[in-house]
Amino acid sequence: MAKKVVATLRTNSGKDYAKVIRVVKSPKTGAYSFREQIVLQDSVKEALAKK
Secondary structure, three states, X not given: OEEEEEEEEXXXXXXXXXXXXXXXXXXXXXXXXXXXXXXXXXXXXXXXXXX
16 A cells, blocks of 8 residues: 655656655554655556555
8 A cells, every 4th residue: 555645745856746645554563654755746556556
């Protein structure tokens, strides 16, 4: 499970970034935690495809 945050992060260099938030289940305890990544908007699909 992952989702792309609607707001994009802009910089003066002209690159567009997006924040990707993933839900990860711990194998030991079974608890869920969130992992955040900031990636280029062109590589969002690649970041979501990774496990």
